[in-house]
Amino acid sequence: MQRTTQSVLTTAALIFSLNTQATTIETEQGAIQVTTITEGLQHPWGLAFLPDGRMLVTERTAQLRYVTADGEKSEPIQGLPDILVSGQGGLLDVVLAPDFADSKHIYFSYNEPAASGGSSTAVARAVLNGQQLEQLEVIFSAQPKIESRHHFGSRLVFTDDGYLYIALGDRGSRRDDAQTLDTHHGKVVRLYPDGRIPASNPYVGNDDALDEIWSYGHRNIQGAALHPVTQQLWTHEHGPQGGDEVNITEAGKNYGWPVITYGEEYGGGVIGKTHKEGMEQPLHQWTPSIAPSGMAFYTGDLFSDWQGNLLVGALRYQLVARLVLDGDTVTHEERIDIGMRIRDVRQGPDGAVYLITDEPNGKVLKLTPASE
Template identity: 45%
Template sequence: MKSKSMLLTATVAMAFAGAAQAVDYQIETVAEGLEFPWSLAFLPDGGMLVTERPGRLRHINAQGELQDAAIEGVPEAFVSGQAGLFEVALDPDYANNKRIFLSYACGTLEANHTCLSSATFSEAGLQDVDEIFRVQPAKTGSAHYGGRVAFLPDNTLLLTLGDGFDYREEAQKTSSHIGSIVRLNRDGSVPEDNPFAGGGDALPELYSIGHRNVQAIVYDAQNDRVLAHEHGPRGGDELNLIEPGNNYGWPKITFGVDYNGSTISPYTSLPGLEQPMLQWTPSIAPSGMTLYRGEQFPAWKDSLMISTLAARNVRRVELDGNEVMAQETLFDELGSRFRDVRTGPDGALYLLTDAAAGQVLRVVPGAVSAQ
């Protein structure tokens, strides 16, 4: 894929375990003029699909050219505030079935949901569009939808959700999807071994509860674990190890306070509620996340790369098992809000800028070798 222009080159040095590592990189523009791009997926032919929050799905072809026309057949999204079209994710068997998944807000301002649909993709548009999941109950307002998707090796998927901002007490209820992560079969049916399946009034799709607004989720096949992060209020953004049936505490426990400075909970821990692997106060507003295992940046291998909105950078988080060892701040020289970060099949790092004239950026090694 050809880049259109080079923005800058930089060298970042950070000490880890007593040794200085210098990483030289350059940032290239792949595509620009996207309206609040939200999610990125790589096609087998070298192209990409990009969602725009106002409800459009865009195609960047294998030559790196953003197609002028949006892809036809995308389900209608409710677009207002934080609501709109969110994730695009390719079925793990996409090479055979051409199936994609789209998450989006659906409904009206007075009654809306996070929805998930599947469809088959071609350049002519989407076909066989099928809504496979809709959050219950409906809510009013246009905030905190979650919307990220991760695939598990047992042919199921995880969909992250939010608490709707004004519905935070719902996050502690197993009779509500609001403020949870759900697990579905890829046709939308419920896996029989879900932790809340068969639990009386509990909704069977639930996988974990007690979340505020889960903005990224990654399945780490090498370590067979699920990692996710979520927005706190004013402070208390969290990185969590997600395990089935667990309660992550919101709003009973939090490291943050409400936006007016008032106390949400006096507790940062309580029995039976999970503690985060890492929390950020003040808030960084984490958005996307990728576990970097590409070949272009050996010094970053096995690191979590977490894009941020409020902090306007990418946080590299180094783990030892489930323990956070160090953090590094990257790309703050751009001054951009970053909505998503992905590892490309070419081993480069890809970024989406959150702006009315948003960009797809590619990070590749610079001309100077790392020292």
């Protein structure tokens, strides 16, 4: 099976409407409207929909807020743990527990400082009670903690069978750790919602490996989503000056970084080969890099022609890449030019596509068909 597909690129025509809060974009499947729901967020990073129609939005600067459907922002929710805001680190992803209706638990990832210095990605859960987080528990803390401002990951995904996947980065300065099993750097880990380690994890019982590890050889995963049919975990990760990857992330598999990559050193220079036996090839890769961040499978009815497509946000090229799939093969790519750095992509309960932008004046955007 051919695992890497040549991208088919299109550039959408951007037409500004009379309403300064909305634009119309012509795409291959018809015109779409991009509406600004709210702005004034400081580098928003993650978004989750609450049952009452509000959104929870994280800001990397260590604020968590409600945003209503009409764009009203709350004051910051209180009760977050100590968060180190430094470089790419801060408050990151947020998801609701599968049993949120009963437990009121939310989960969030963040840059956790150590008293002795250094930091690492951690995941905590807490009960959401109005403007207060209660019963805070840290369920995972990546090891070791080091002095680095880069590559924290860190998307969170729950599966229908009760597992929590945490996608991590290699921390930049420690990229060779992605190939070792005695650190969490450059790994995907799998836990139960309370932080316990499943006995079926691939390295349980291996004294030379950390039991939490699900897969390894990753550089910096900032997009993760469950396939709506197969329920497999799909991820994407940043490459170094090229070589951004989409992968199906499976137990015990090695995704190659930094031994194999389609990217190169910043400023030029070979890092590794593109293939090696025992290491996985990406389903799809971008060279030059689009700097992917945020990802969702579209399953709604508003965009009927997008059903089953994979939507990937991009920071560098300020777009949404719409990937058409045949099984696990990418057969076509459309690049929808949004004109802002896209940090997260989510399908809303109304079938619209929601984006957040990574800016000092960050926005929540809503994509709908222009005829709606």
